[in-house]
Structure formats: C-alpha cells, structure tokens
Amino acid sequence: xxxxxxxxxxxxxxxxxxxxxxxxxxxxxxxTLNIGPQHPATHGTLRIICRLDGEQxxxxxxxAGYMHRGYEKLTEVRTFPQVTSLVNRIDxxxxxxxxxxxILAAEKLMDIEAPPRAQHIRTILFxxxxxxxxxxxxxxxxxxxxxITPVFMxxxxxxxxxxxxxxxxxxxxHPNFDRIGGLKDDLPKGWIEETRSVMRKLxxxxxxxxxxxxxxxxxxxxxxxIGVIPKDVALQYGLxxxxxxxxxxxxxxxxxxxxxxxxxxxxxxxxxxxxxxxFARCWVRLQETREAxxxxxxxxxxxxxxxxxxxxxxxxxxxxxxxWVSTENPLGEMGYYVVSKGDLGPFRVKxxxxxxxxxSIVPWLLRGVYVPDVITILASLYFILGDxxx
Amino acid sequence: MMLAVQFPYxxxxxxxxxxxxxxxxxxxxxxxxxxxxxMMSFMQSRLGPMEAGPYGSMQLFAEVGKWLQKExxxxxxADHSIFKxxxxxxxxxxxxxxxxxxxxxxxxxxxFETGVFYALAVSSVSVLGILIAGWSSANxxxxxxxxxxxxxxxAYELPMVLxxxxxxxxxxxxxLQQIVVAQNAGEIFGWSGLGNPYILTQFIGFAxxxxxxxxxxxxxxxDMPVAESELVSGYMTEYSGFRFLIFFIAEFATAGVFAMIxxxxxxxxWGIPFSWFGWNNIDQIDNWMNIVGPLxxxxxxxxxxxxxxxxxxxxxxxxxxxxxxxxxKVLIPVxxxxxxxxxxxxxxx
Numbered sequence: 001x002x003x004x005x006x007x008x009x010x011x012x013x014x015x016x017x018x019x020x021x022x023x024x025x026x027x028x029x030x031x032t033l034n035i036g037p038q039h040p041a042t043h044g045t046l047r048i049i050c051r052l053d054g055e056q057x058x059x060x061x062x063x064a065g066y067m068h069r070g071y072e073k074l075t076e077v078r079t080f081p082q083v084t085s086l087v088n089r090i091d092x093x094x095x096x097x098x099x100x101x102x103i104l105a106a107e108k109l110m111d112i113e114a115p116p117r118a119q120h121i122r123t124i125l126f127x128x129x130x131x132x133x134x135x136x137x138x139x140x141x142x143x144x145x146x147x148i149t150p151v152f153m154x155x156x157x158x159x160x161x162x163x164x165x166x167x168x169x170x171x172x173x174h175p176n177f178d179r180i181g182g183l184k185d186d187l188p189k190g191w192i193e194e195t196r197s198v199m200r201k202l203x204x205x206x207x208x209x210x211x212x213x214x215x216x217x218x219x220x221x222x223x224x225x226i227g228v229i230p231k232d233v234a235l236q237y238g239l240x241x242x243x244x245x246x247x248x249x250x251x252x253x254x255x256x257x258x259x260x261x262x263x264x265x266x267x268x269x270x271x272x273x274x275x276x277x278x279f280a281r282c283w284v285r286l287q288e289t290r291e292a293x294x295x296x297x298x299x300x301x302x303x304x305x306x307x308x309x310x311x312x313x314x315x316x317x318x319x320x321x322x323x324w325v326s327t328e329n330p331l332g333e334m335g336y337y338v339v340s341k342g343d344l345g346p347f348r349v350k351x352x353x354x355x356x357x358x359x360s361i362v363p364w365l366l367r368g369v370y371v372p373d374v375i376t377i378l379a380s381l382y383f384i385l386g387d388x389x390x
Numbered sequence: 391m392m393l394a395v396q397f398p399y400x401x402x403x404x405x406x407x408x409x410x411x412x413x414x415x416x417x418x419x420x421x422x423x424x425x426x427x428x429m430m431s432f433m434q435s436r437l438g439p440m441e442a443g444p445y446g447s448m449q450l451f452a453e454v455g456k457w458l459q460k461e462x463x464x465x466x467x468a469d470h471s472i473f474k475x476x477x478x479x480x481x482x483x484x485x486x487x488x489x490x491x492x493x494x495x496x497x498x499x500x501x502f503e504t505g506v507f508y509a510l511a512v513s514s515v516s517v518l519g520i521l522i523a524g525w526s527s528a529n530x531x532x533x534x535x536x537x538x539x540x541x542x543x544x545a546y547e548l549p550m551v552l553x554x555x556x557x558x559x560x561x562x563x564x565x566l567q568q569i570v571v572a573q574n575a576g577e578i579f580g581w582s583g584l585g586n587p588y589i590l591t592q593f594i595g596f597a598x599x600x601x602x603x604x605x606x607x608x609x610x611x612x613d614m615p616v617a618e619s620e621l622v623s624g625y626m627t628e629y630s631g632f633r634f635l636i637f638f639i640a641e642f643a644t645a646g647v648f649a650m651i652x653x654x655x656x657x658x659x660w661g662i663p664f665s666w667f668g669w670n671n672i673d674q675i676d677n678w679m680n681i682v683g684p685l686x687x688x689x690x691x692x693x694x695x696x697x698x699x700x701x702x703x704x705x706x707x708x709x710x711x712x713x714x715x716x717x718x719k720v721l722i723p724v725x726x727x728x729x730x731x732x733x734x735x736x737x738x739x
Contacts, residue, residue: 031530033531040619040622055710144619144620145619147705147706148610148703149433149434152436153435156435212704213706216705218707218708221709222707222708222709222712370711371534372710374620375620
C-alpha cells in the first residue's frame with residue numbers, strides 16, 4: 001500500500017461519493033436476460049438467468065435440469081456390467097473416463113484388481129478421452145470468442161483420437177469397454193505405433209492453438225483478468241480439475257491418490273497457474289492436453305505384457321458394502337459412491353460429476369461482469385451439459 | 391471526348407438501373423461464393439459446398455431458393471411495419487453508396503462533385519436500418535445487438551471520414567472520378583512509373599480506413615453487434631426467410647461497395663497508370679477503358695475483400711468497450727495526425 005496524505009484521501013472519498021451519486025442518478029430499469037436453455041454459448045440446455053443493468057450483470061443464477069436423465073436412479077435397475085453403458089453418457093466427450101471410477105468402485109467392493117496390462121491400457125484410454133475432450137474445448141473456446149477457424153482444426157485432430165478409441169474399443173463416443181476385473185479386449189495390432197504418430201499430431205495441434213489463440217492479443221485482452229477466482233473461493237465452491245488448478249491449488253487426483261491405475265508408473269507435471277482468471281483456466285487445459293500426449297507415450301513405452309482380464313465369476317454379484325472412488329476426469333474430479341446389498345445390481349449410486357460443482361460458482365462469478373464476459377467465463381469454466389444434469 | 395453511341399435518356403436510365411443491380415449483386419454473389427464458402431473452408435481444412443454445380447458454384451442459388459421458400463415469420467410483439475422496412479433500409483444504403491463509384495471514364499452513375507462527402511454520409515444510413523431492426527424485433531438479444539451496432543458504427547464513422555480527408559487534401563478534390571485521375575496521372579517525387587496510388591503516400595490513411603471499414607461491416611474482430619455465439623446474431627435474430635436474405639445480401643454487397651470505394655480512394659480505381667499508355671488526362675482515354683475499367687476495379691475490389699475476409703476468419707472479437715476505446719484512443723488520433731502530416735507536406739511540396 002502506498003501512503004496517502006490526508007488531502008489525497010479526502011479527494012479519493014469525494015470522488016467515490018460523486019461516483020456513487022452519479023450511479024444512483026443514472027440507474028435505469030433492469031432487464032432480465034435469459035441465456036439459454038437454447039443458446040450457443042451454453043453448448044447444451046443450460047439456462048442462466050441474468051439480471052442486467054445496461055450491459056452489466058447484477059445477478060445471475062444457473063438453472064440446470066433441462067436434460068436430466070436420472071442416471072442415478074436408472075443404475076438401480078441395471079446389473080453392474082450394464083451400468084457402464086449408462087455412465088458413458090454423462091460426460092459425452094470423454095466417455096471412457098466416466099466408466100473407470102465406477103468400475104474401480106465395483107472392483108473395490110469385490111476386492112479384485114485388474115492385471116497390470118489392463119491398468120495400463122485403461123490409463124492410456126483415459127488420457128486419450130481427456131485429449132479428445134479438451135481438444136474440443138480448445139477449439140470451442142475460439143468460437144465463443146468469435147474466432148471460427150480453431151474449432152475446425154480441433155474437430156480435424158480430435159478425429160484422429162476418436163479413430164484410435166474406435167479401433168481399440170469399437171465405439172467412438174461411447175466405448176463401453178471397461179469390465180469389472182479388466183478390459184473387454186487387448187489392443188489391436190499396430191495400434192501402438194498409430195497412437196505414437198497421433199500423439200505427435202496432437203502436440204502440433206496444441207502448438208497451432210497456442211499460436212492462433214493464446215498468442216493473439218485480442219484473445220488475451222478478452223480473457224486476462226476476466227472472471228478471477230481466488231484460491232480460497234475456488235476451494236469453498238468445491239471446484240476441481242483445471243478450474244481449481246488455474247487458481248493456484250496444486251491438486252491432481254492422478255498424482256495425489258493411490259489407485260489401481262498406471263499414473264504412478266510415469267512421471268508427469270501437474271500444471272497450475274497463479275492468476276485464476278479465464279486465461280489461466282484455458283492455459284492450464286492447453287498444457288494438460290500436451291502433458292496427456294506425453295503421458296500416453298510414456299505409458300506405451302512401459303506397457304507390460306500379460307492378460308487384460310482378471311479371474312471374475314461369470315455372473316457378477318458384488319458383495320455387500322459401500323465404496324467411494326473418484327478420479328481426475330477431463331472436467332475435474334468425478335466420483336461414484338456405490339452401495340451394494342449383495343445383488344446383481346447396485347442398491348444406490350451417487351454420482352459426483354465435476355461440472356455440477358464447477359458451475360455452482362457461476363452466481364458468484366458473474367456478478368458485475370459485462371454480457372460479453374459472461375460468455376468468456378462460461379466458456380473458460382468448461383462444462384458439459386450431461387455432466388451437470390446427469 | 392464523346393462516346394461512340396449516344397443513348398436516349400430512357401435507355402441511359404435503364405442502363406443505370408441494370409448497372410446498379412449488377413454492380414451490387416454480382417460482387418456480393420462472388421464474395422459469398424469465393425470467400426464465405428470456399429476460402430473459409432480451405433482455411434478450416436474442409437472443402438465447403440461441393441454438390442450444387444461444379445465445385446458447389448451454384449450453392450448460392452440453392453441457398454436463395456431455400457430462403458425464398460421459407461415461411462414469413464414475424465414475432466407477435468414486433469412492430470410489424472418497421473420490422474419489414476428495416477432490411478430494405480440497410481440494402482438501400484448499399485445501392486445509394488454505389489451511385490457515386492466510377493467504373494471507367496464514362497462508366498459511372500453520377501459524376502458528383504462532392505462524391506466523397508456523399509458516400510460517407512450515405513454509408514451511415516444503414517445504422518438506422520440496423521437500429522430499428524434491433525428495436526422492432528421485440529427481442530432482448532436483438533435490442534442489445536442493435537444498440538451495440540449503433541454505438542460501433544457511429545464510433546467508426548469518424549476515423550473513416552478522417553482517413554479520407556487525407557486523400558481529399560492530396561487530390562485536391564472530392565469528386566471520386568477526379569481522385570482516380572489524380573492518382574493515375576500523378577507522380578511520386580517526380581517519378582510517374584506507377585502514377586501515385588494513395589496507398590503508397592497515404593498508407594496510414596489506408597490502414598485506418600480499412601480498419602474502419604471492417605468495423606462498419608461488423609466483421610470480426612469487430613463483430614460484437616452480431617456475435618453469433620453470444621447475441622445469436624444480434625439484430626438479425628428474429629429475421630428469417632427472405633428478410634434475412636436481404637440482410638445477408640446487404641452485408642456482403644456493402645463489403646463489396648466499401649472495397650470499391652477503398653480501391654477508388656487508395657488503389658487508383660478503374661485505372662492503371664495513365665503513363666503506361668501515353669495518356670495525360672481523362673479526355674485522351676480510349677473508349678475500351680469503359681469495358682476494361684470495371685474489370686480492373688473488380689480485381690482490386692476482390693483483393694481488398696480478400697483482406698477483409700482473411701482477417702474476419704482468423705481473429706477473435708473485441709469486447710464492446712475495447713473496440714470503442716480502440717476507435718477513440720487509437721484510430722482517431724492517428725488519423726488526425728495523418729491529416730496534419732498530409733497538410734504540411736502538401737504545402738511544402
């Protein structure tokens with residue numbers, strides 16, 4: 001703090017008072033603007049009710065639930081292996097990553113562990129779905145801010161990743177590949193070399209986006225200092241994933257928890273940013289995509305031989321008990337609380353999805369910003385509607 | 391100089407009307423196909439339309455057919471008569487604008503003494519259309535878009551006018567035809583090999599003018615008023631069918647006409663330097679320039695529109711306050727400095 005003289009302090013108070021008076025005099029009748037449920041910026045059916053004063057948002061409230069599909073309830077009438085095809089559809093851009101925590105929870109209850117090769121391939125596919133998810137975010141970011149070209153580059157290069165996922169699992173968007181005790185199949189022939197070349201392409205894509213968007217002065221002026229989330233607020237609202245790391249909290253479940261996945265076999269950097277603004281959130285995601293390509297390459301180097309399926313009974317009955325497993329999904333921390341009564345299906349499943357918590361900060365964050373910045377902030381928070389409404 | 395054929399007055403009027411339609415619609419169609427459909431696609435690693443006609447060249451006609459078939463929808467609470475008029479006002483300003491553009495020694499609609507003044511004045515008529523389109527739609531997004539557009543177009547009108555003043559000082563006339571002549575018969579420090587296209591001597595003016603044109607056309611990075619990912623196309627949100635078609639044509643026709651005016655002011659218009667053909671003034675020019683001139687003009691216009699579209703497809707958009715600040719704090723001081731510099735140099739040389 002600079003030291004101020006009495007006269008300076010009085011002048012400051014007077015100017016503040018004058019401002020306040022002016023604001024009261026110029027106060028106009030507010031307008032309520034419905035952003036959504038059908039609006040390009042919400043990429044789905046999220047509705048955000050904004051009360052505006054001019055172009056300034058004075059109050060905002062997200063209204064979710066337009067796409068509620070009741071997955072938590074539906075799991076109760078499915079058997080354990082069937083649930084993966086449901087939870088695939090939660091975060092539909094990184095589907096494989098949704099299956100993993102549920103399968104891990106079921107495995108935890110049954111007290112079995114997938115063989116090392118299966119764990120490796122799971123982790124590789126997990127990171128591939130992260131790349132597929134976040135690369136689309138990087139392109140979509142451009143569209144939200146008015147640059148239409150990056151999104152096509154994102155679609156072009158995401159296609160390579162989707163092809164990889166398809167050739168390994170048989171499904172482009174909804175692989176449904178994870179089984180309790182391992183995986184459905186081993187990797188196809190030639191997949192590893194193909195993956196290496198695709199990872200190189202994806203790194204080139206990241207460089208292109210870095211040049212085209214992140215190095216652009218207009219982009220920087222639109223995102224820097226917009227929608228700043230301080231560290232403590234981010235923690236209070238339960239943010240997770242890149243949104244949390246962009247606020248300077250060094251927390252990544254891939255590194256920070258002991259879990260039956262192969263992340264502890266490789267060395268990777270957890271990217272954080274100290275600013276907490278929209279630019280930081282986008283930048284962290286860009287770096288994570290790059291890091292994910294490196295993780296995949298390192299995992300391919302150390303891929304162990306062996307079976308991809310543990311010994312499991314033909315009819316899967318999960319013993320009575322409760323288990324909570326969460327992983328670091330593309331959008332943030334995603335976890336399943338599975339309660340089993342010893343039946344074929346779960347008794348109750350509670351899904352903690354990242355986007356639902358991430359958008360809970362919207363009312364706090366949108367207060368006082370301008371309408372164009374609403375779009376920037378929503379784009380940089382990055383939610384998937386399926387992940388909010390489930 | 392006399393024309394080889396003399397037309398009666400009615401034939402002249404008819405030619406002018408047809409010429410106006412061609413001068414507005416032909417560039418608009420070409421721009422849409424070449425730049426919006428094809429160039430954008432190639433920049434985005436895709437092919438663009440390929441089915442309608444060879445390489446999708448008939449795509450625009452297919453689109454027009456689609457728009458004309460659509461139901462005429464109007465919001466219930468909209469101010470109907472004004473809602474209908476708005477796109478026509480926007481398109482009318484384009485036609486008014488083309489009226490002073492010279493395409494050749496005799497190929498022009500009017501030889502207006504204060505053509506520059508008229509063009510700049512008429513170009514702001516479209517603001518009115520956009521504002522009433524935004525207001526009469528009875529839609530909050532349209533209202534925001536319309537108000538933003540009004541603010542932006544008025545803000546960028548000023549640097550545009552100031553940028554042109556430099557050209558007017560240098561040419562010593564406001565007649566667009568005379569400005570073309572002054573450039574093609576001109577010389578730079580005694581060297582007349584290239585004439586004196588004002589893009590060389592008025593480069594600051596040219597840069598400011600093109601930025602202002604970009605903003606006047608509400609193309610990215612100045613497309614905050616239409617911002618399709620945010621305001622869902624702003625003042626055009628409620629328009630569909632043939633009313634949207636009129637807005638659509640007006641957008642690209644205006645891009646073409648502004649590029650024409652820019653090429654008249656800065657690139658030497660319909661002429662290539664007179665000295666190449668041994669001409670000294672406009673009376674010596676051969677009649678075939680009335681045919682070749684429009685083609686030269688068209689080429690230069692396409693080059694400028696390419697520039698506009700290139701920027702449009704690669705930049706994200708400014709926020710409203712940022713672009714206002716850019717207009718008032720950067721462009722206007724720069725163009726005022728340019729005027730001063732030009733005036734001083736005009737007196738010195």
